[in-house]
Amino acid sequence: MAINRREFLLSSAMAAATAVVARRAGARPAETSPTAVTTADGIRWDKAPCRFCGTGCHVRVGVRDGRVVAIQGERLAEVNKGLLCVKGYHVGGILYGRDRLTQPLLRRNGNLEPISWESAIDIIARRIMEKPESFAIYGSGQWTIPEGYAAQKFIKGGLSNNHIEPNARLCMASAVTGFLSTYGVDEPAGCYDDLDNADVVIMWGNNPAEMHPVLFSRIIDRVARGEKVMLIDIGTRRTRTTEFCDEYLQFRPQTDLAIANGIAHLLIKNDTWDKEFVSKYCNFRTDNDPLDLFGRPCSFEEYKKLLEPYTPEHVEKLSGVPAEKIRMLADLFGRRDLRITSLWCMGMNQHTRGTAINRLVHGIHLLSGHFGRPGDAPTSLTGQPSACGTAREVGTLAHLLPGGRLVAKEAHRRDAERIWNLPEGRINPRPGYHTVLLWNKFCTPTAEGGDISTVWVQVTNPGQSLPDLHRLFQSKKGLEDKFLIVSEVYPTATTEIADLILPAAMWVEKNGIFGNSERRTQQWFKMVNPPGDARDDAWMTIAVARRLFELGHPGMRDKDGNFIFTVRDENGREVPIWEWEHYYDVNVDRALYEEYRQFSRLKHKDLAPYDELVKARGLRWPVVQHEDGTWHETPFRFSEFSDPYVKKGAGIQFYHSVTKDDRALIWFCAYEPPPEQPDADFPLWLCTGRVLEHWHTGTMTMRVPQLRNAMPNAYVEMNLADAAALGLKNGDIAVVESRRGRIELPVWLDGRGKPPPGSVFVPFFDERLLINEVTLGETCPISKEPDYKKCAVRVYPKGRPPARQPAIGDRPADRI
Amino acid sequence: MPTPSPSAPPTVHGLVITLQDAEAATEAFRERLRARAEFYFGEQHGKWLPVSVITDAPRALHGWLEQQPEIAAVDVVFVEIDAPDSTSETSAPSIS
Amino acid sequence: MSAPSSSPVPGRRRGIQAAAIASAIALTVGASGFFMGLRATSKSTLERRQAHSLDASGATPAETPPADDGSAPVAVEYARLRETPIRPNTDWVNDLSRLAAPEPARVSFTRLSEEEQAQIRQRRVSRRQYDGAPPVSPHPIDQATPAACLQCHGRPTFISGIAVPQMSHQMHANCIQCHVSGVGPTSTWRSRPVSLADGNRFTGKPLPGYGERAYPGAPPVIPHTTWMRENCMSCHGPTGTSALRTTHPERANCLQCHATQATADQRPSLADFSNRVPPPLPR
Structure with missing residues (x-):
């Protein structure tokens, strides 16, 4: 078959122009298959968002013989266009650390002893049954959307208790x-x-x-x-x-x-x-x-x-x-x-x-x-993979209900009760404790007003990430009637003092959905089995809810007397998803997500149907259906050219405006000095943060040898002039001390970052060197987020403290 | 350089149009271009739009394109150099 | 309707030439844009640059004067850094004869012995979590700017007889986003690296092995993805990191004879398209 010469020239011209455009735009032609493929070497490749930060890159996960063996940047993903960072390329390694937790462990007489899942679930249910109002759940933006949604429904819709907070309170x-x-x-x-x-x-x-x-x-x-x-x-x-x-x-x-x-x-x-x-x-x-x-x-x-x-x-x-x-x-x-x-x-x-x-x-x-x-x-x-998707949109905070609704607002509570099919008045109108207050109450003896007695931690590590750790976490030790439950994948600073440890499945060991920083909702399927007896976090929540249902807790029933986590198969039969053997008989993620999706319309954060997410590399909400039945994402919100909810001709419309007139607010807020500033006793600013190679508290990345070798331990970064004045050289051990605590760290001069004179920097990923024993517990009065970026410290060579001794304990008054 | 006479045969050109911004290539804009010459539009990436065009007055067209308010710049990436001859009208080797 | 395949098709050939020239121009513009775009604002870097003006004359260290007059020594290219004493040195002159020795004649294409091949494979594996992972560097990374990385990895280089591989992919401006050091963050860091075999049970996708040949003597196909491995010579050239080296480095267009594999690249299979008609030319 011959091609017409003119058409040939036209397509050649187009090919040349397209190639130049693609290079200019930094795109490369997508040549990979949109569906899962098995390559000739027997490796099956499927999509998943990366497990780490809020960027929301997509990876291709290569699986052979039930194990992850390789990772590639997903070329079809608009976020990363085939590129990853060093953590993303090595994300497969986080599943295979030698010390994965594989069985439930209960602390008896100070020792952790293996117990069965059945007893573990029973212990939790009975503790909740005893004092449902003093139970709290603490999660994070590492929860998948269905996991966070299950926890949210369980505590607010089931237990009529609003003590649920995520690590996101410390983050965004x-x-x-x-x-x-x-x-x-x-x-x-x-x-x-x-x-x-x-x-x-x-x-x-x-x-x-x-x-x-x-x-x-x-x-x-x-x-x-x-x-x-x-x-x-x-x-x-x-x-x-x-x-x-x-x-x-x-x-x-x-x-x-x-x-x-x-x-x-x-x-x-x-x-x-x-x-x-x-x-x-x-x-x-x-x-x-x-x-x-x-x-x-x-x-x-x-x-x-x-x-x-x-x-x-x-x-x-x-x-x-x-x-x-x-x-x-x-x-x-x-x-x-x-x-x-x-x-x-x-x-x-x-x-x-x-x-x-x-x-x-x-x-x-x-x-x-x-x-x-x-x-x-x-x-x-955002810093966490689903900080937006789970913490903010599902609303796993003490004052929120799903889809931007407020606990304190009656109409919003009624709305949630209607979607959940609960009797009117089930949801408690009083917001729960915010993170810092929650942990403060947990670490305060019950007799002194510490009215949180049991905390269930899922998918995060507060034992390392909370500020002012002595006060807000470690002082739980010795409080006999306090009980800490931790669902985890590895031993951490949090499991160290846990009373009950539940081994969890992670990332591609389970189905999941994340929401990234640009409103993009991303779905993936389970690809490998979790090790040993490790199980999904959402299953744990549902299993405890079911045990409470059996024990007769009235909150575990909806208006019609059905279990609040009833999931039916395509024939309408209820599947006993609280039994692990049956958990994957249906797609529980899909069921929870589709229920949750009903909440997303109120604030015009319309989520795409699950089956659309399966096909896409994430879709940015509001995802709106056109007349021809196709679904379309919205890259630019409030702008007429992109957002279908903006009135035609409006140009820009802030359709949820505080002042109800489609206008945004331009604020004036005065500069105010920080609550703690360097002084004669503590003359330096301390800033904390992350490094490229490690993510959050390092529990995953420190178990990947390539990442660990690249950044093996925490350090204190100093200015050359300050170090010289203190007699500190590169590699010397320095003491970093605040009014709240002290740790010893190696000095790194002229290192990765260069702090100006009068300030030091310490990363927080290293569980052996907990800088958060030093940081300040002060929070923003409105968001209740703590300040990890500035407090006053002093630094001196180990063994040579300065002559002048400050009065430790003259801390600023607690303003919590 | 002689200006092409009105009877010059039309030739094919590949252009990269850099738009003022990513939303400039509206349907009205495309229509305006098509009214002027035979335009084919490729897939837009960001503010870059690949096009191929058949015209008998490429210079004038190029100048006109650069005048358009939506367009920031025009790059020529493909030019048909020769006039077509009778033997090349059916072209391309056959694919067996 | 078809013309004899031997007859030239003027429009087609010129069209392709034009496209090729256009691509070349675009690439040149892109590359020079990159170098013009490189920026380092660090004041200390600027000062260092002024103090140690680059050895633009191409002079070898042998021709640079000893710096015992208290002035700063003249900077040399990164490629020569290992063989250049940094500080003023009384033995400077005595070292000259050794320093002036020619580079070892490693740029030859003799076949590697089995033992050498095994060594190279071992080294390759030890620096990657799986085949296709970005390798960790065997040296500390003291400089964070891409300019520093490109000094050695921008082209194939030998430094003190050690082959330094060239980047295998197109330029990305933040090298250390993906490539980290396997021996601690910098040369001043006193850490003992964790063995890649300890502490973690991850077993990576192995090396792809040899590509199939259609018949003896046929060029083997490429058994791995070419994503991020667009520059074949990075691994298979004389300074390459693969045990498999080209026997014919003079032929530059590798993909002309060695075919990429749709399955290795995870390209869509026929099944993805069978129910679709090819799209018409967009209008």
């Missing part, structure tokens, strides 16, 4: 309050496509080169291809990210508030703020005294007046950032021809004014109109 609670108080609804409007379109990327206390490397590569690979992108690092220490940036603005801890106000001040003074955008889409607001989530309305005139003191010179005095650099930032924001994306993560969230700084960064984007076009976005990143 301030981002949530920032979004809520600005837009009236949680989660970013933009997405990762912004990174492909931005002309300027500003990183606020953020080190994506190590923490979100795949996203960071998406930006710097553009630079490598010859595109012009300006990168600005606003930080308190030099990092790997700084090395790629055009500008590095170093500020004194806490003064990011002043910098943001300084930018707003100049936008108004220079008359470069976007009057059209603001007049159409924004209102102004400022804080009440005492601080609360929604503050009070204020006029533009008042807003302007409140900003008056933040002249570049004043901001320079507060922050240490030169006035000319504040002017440079304001000039960039004042230009409408540029697209500006702001990125942040823990630097802004783990902050005693976390809510305020989140609001202010949204505020300068709104004030300058840098919002709603691709590349113009304030975007918060």
Whole structure:
């Protein structure tokens, strides 16, 4: 068959043009199969999101003979386009550490002894039966969506108790309050496509080169291809990210508030703020005294007046950032021809004014109109794989119900009771304890008001990740009537003092669904069996619920007397999913997810049906069905060109606005000094964080030899001048001490990050060197998220403490 | 360089259009282009749109394209150099 | 309807040439964009750069003056770093004869012995969690910028007789996002590496073995994916990390004769397409 010459030329021309476009856009032609394939070497490859951070890369998992043997970056995934970071490439190794927990263990007389699953489930159920109101569940953004949903329904819908919290409270609670108080609804409007379109990327206390490397590569690979992108690092220490940036603005801890106000001040003074955008889409607001989530309305005139003191010179005095650099930032924001994306993560969230700084960064984007076009976005990143999907959307926090509903709001409770088919009034209207308070109550003797007696921890490691560990975790030891249950995959700092340990299945050992930082919901199937007697977390929750049902707990029945976790097969027969042998007779994930999906409409966070997720590499909500029956995701929320819920002709519509008029709020929040500052006794700032090779508390990555060798232990990073003054050299052992605790660490000078004089940095991944015994338990008054990024410490060579001894114990008053 | 006479035979060109932004390539925009010459549109990636076009006045068309408000730049990546002759109208070796 | 296959097709050939030229231009622009885009803002790096102006004349260490006048020594290329004394050294002159020795003649294409092949395979396996995993580096990584990595890994190099493999894939700007050191973060780090065999029971996908040949003498097919392994010479060239080395390095277009395999690349099978008609030319 001959091809017509003209058609041949046309297709050649198109092929050449397409090839150039693909290279420019950094895409490579997707040549892999969308479905699972078995290659000639007998390896079956199927998709799964990576187990680690909130980026939500997709991997291809290679399985042979029931074991994971290889990993590839998924080329069909829009998030990572075939690329991974070193953790992602080695994610298969986390399943095979030699010390995987494989059987339930009960502590008797101080020793852990194996027991059967049946007794373990019975023990938990009986403890709950005895005191249901003093039971709490503590999970994380590592819960899959169905697991978090099961825990949520069990405790709020079943036990009428709201003591459920995730690690997310320590991680992105301030981002949530920032979004809520600005837009009236949680989660970013933009997405990762912004990174492909931005002309300027500003990183606020953020080190994506190590923490979100795949996203960071998406930006710097553009630079490598010859595109012009300006990168600005606003930080308190030099990092790997700084090395790629055009500008590095170093500020004194806490003064990011002043910098943001300084930018707003100049936008108004220079008359470069976007009057059209603001007049159409924004209102102004400022804080009440005492601080609360929604503050009070204020006029533009008042807003302007409140900003008056933040002249570049004043901001320079507060922050240490030169006035000319504040002017440079304001000039960039004042230009409408540029697209500006702001990125942040823990630097802004783990902050005693976390809510305020989140609001202010949204505020300068709104004030300058840098919002709603691709590349113009304030975007918060998350640290856990389903922090958005499970913690925020399912609402596994003490004050939330699924789909953005509030425990305290009667209409929302009725709504949840209706979907769950529960009698009216089942859900308790009083929010539970937030994380820091919950652990404080658990570690306080019952006689002294510690009214949490049993905590069930799933998928996280509070024994290492909580701040001020002596007070908030370790003081549980010796409290006879307190009982700690931990579902885990490896022994951790948390299992160390657990009374009952349940071996859990992880990642591709079970079905799952995660939701990443850009509203993308991602599904995967079980590919290998968990080791020994390890089982799914959702199964454990359902099995305990069933035991309570058998023991006669009334909350385990719905209005019609049926078990609250009734799952039926396609013939309508109930499947006894509480029996492990039958758990995989049906797809429990699918059943739980489809039930949960009904909650997602209220706030227009419409989730795709399970079967659509199976076909996709994640879909960004709202996922809306078109007339032809196809489902379509929404990359850019609130913008007419992308979001089907925006009225035609509106341009931009904040359809869940706090003020009910489709407008977002531009906040003014004053700079305030931090609660603890370096002084004569504790003269240095301590900042904590992560490193590229390890994820969260290192329980998984420290068991992968390649990652462990790359970063074998924690360290204290110091400035050369400080080290010289203290007589410390590279590799020396130093003592890092605060009013709350002390640990010994090797010194690393001129290392991966370079803190300025007067500050030190310690990563928190190493369970042998718990820096959180030193950190501060102070929280943001609105989000209740603790500040891990700044407290006062002193550092000295081991064995040579300074002559002046501070009075330990003169800690700031507890403000919890 | 002589300007092509109106009777110059149409030739095929492969172009990469860099749009002002990713949303600029609306249907109206495409229609406007098609009204001017025979345009074929490839799959857009970000703000880059591959097209092939048949025209007898490539220079004028290129100039016109660059005037369009949606378009930031135009790159030529493929040019048909010769005029077609009678023997090449049926082309490409047969695939057995 | 078909023309004789031997007759040239002008439109087609020129079209392909044009596309090839366009691709070459695009690649050049991309590559130079990359180098122009490399930035290091570290003040100390800038200062170092000024103090140690790069040895642009291509002078060997033998021609650089001894730095015993208290001035900073002249910097050399990274590739020569191992053989260059860093500090001013009284034995400097005596070392010259040894330093000037020619590079070992390893750039030959003699077949490797079984023993050598086994050694190379062992080394390859010891640096990867599974076949296809990004290798960990056998050296500490003191520099975090890609420019530092590219000094040695941007082209095939020998350093003190040790072959340094070239990147096997297109440039990504953050090398250490995927490649970490197997011996601790930096040379100042005093850690004892954990054996890859200890503590973890993960067993990775093994090396792919040999590709099939259609008949004796036929070029073998490629038994592994070519994703992230686009540069064949990185592994199969003279400085390669694979035990399988090309016998004909002068032929540059590997994929002309050695076919990639749809299954190794997980390309869609016919079943994925059988119910679809080929899409018409977009209009």
